[in-house]
Amino acid sequence: AQSVTQLDSHVSVSEGTPVLLRCNYSSSYSPSLFWYVQHPNKGLQLLLKYTSAATLVKGINGFEAEFKKSETSFHLTKPSAHMSDAAEYFCVVSRLYNFNKFYFGSGTKLNVKP
Amino acid sequence: DTAVSQTPKYLVTQMGNDKSIKCEQNLGHDTMYWYKQDSKKFLKIMFSYNNKELIINETVPNRFSPKSPDKAHLNLHINSLELGDSAVYFCGAAKSPGLAGTGNTGELFFGEGSRLTVL
Numbered sequence: 570a571q572s573v574t575q576l577d578s579h580v581s582v583s584e585g586t587p588v589l590l591r592c593n594y595s596s597s598y599s600p601s602l603f604w605y606v607q608h609p610n611k612g613l614q615l616l617l618k619y620t621s622a623a624t625l626v627k628g629i630n631g632f633e634a635e636f637k638k639s640e641t642s643f644h645l646t647k648p649s650a651h652m653s654d655a656a657e658y659f660c661v662v663s664r665l666y667n668f669n670k671f672y673f674g675s676g677t678k679l680n681v682k683p
Numbered sequence: 684d685t686a687v688s689q690t691p692k693y694l695v696t697q698m699g700n701d702k703s704i705k706c707e708q709n710l711g712h713d714t715m716y717w718y719k720q721d722s723k724k725f726l727k728i729m730f731s732y733n734n735k736e737l738i739i740n741e742t743v744p745n746r747f748s749p750k751s752p753d754k755a756h757l758n759l760h761i762n763s764l765e766l767g768d769s770a771v772y773f774c775g776a777a778k779s780p781g782l783a784g785t786g787n788t789g790e791l792f793f794g795e796g797s798r799l800t801v802l
Contacts, residue, residue: 601789603790607724611795612773612793614793615790615791615792620789657724671716671791673725673726675723675724676725676726
């Protein structure tokens with residue numbers, strides 16, 4: 570079985586400071602992992618994905634995530650937050666090469682203070 | 684061109700009515716999904732179709748009936764709408780299994796969502 574736990578429902582940072590959004594997964598198989606972002610009243614946009622290639626994955630808008638199998642984690646980071654990063658972020662796991670089902674975390678709302 | 688498009692974007696209706704949401708994708712992917720996002724932003728899968736065949740059917744009331752006339756379309760019909768059906772419904776599309784090594788990175792592409800409000 571697969572599941573995703575996003576450890577923080579809300580994260581608040583100041584503009585210009587680092588962002589860390591935590592995600593732990595559980596998977597019986599080799600996982601594919603994704604981070605999606607949802608801005609208010611918008612759809613979901615893919616930030617980055619891990620599919621068994623490099624463990625450090627770079628995405629759009631300066632975000633990156635590192636796949637750590639020993640820790641079953643896929644935390645999302647950004648060195649310097651921007652006001653436009655304020656949004657809801659979802660960590661997603663699916664079975665590697667079996668994409669019939671995508672499991673979503675409960676989401677982390679990122680607030681960026683000026 | 685929008686990869687996954689849903690209509691309508693907003694839908695306000697009375698309890699007991701029947702309504703439909705349509706979804707079309709031009710990615711050429713053969714698996715499509717319906718997700719429901721509640722007021723707490725939690726995304727729950729409802730259905731998935733692969734090449735017009737139902738492959739995932741979560742515990743959803745049978746008032747919800749998906750229909751896939753072809754692999755580019757997946758519509759959602761809801762009968763006898765209830766207050767609890769109010770949510771944002773997202774359509775998604777992805778490549779099916781077995782295409783590894785052919786550039787299949789497996790992500791799910793979403794539509795913009797359809798916000799359903801039942802009064």
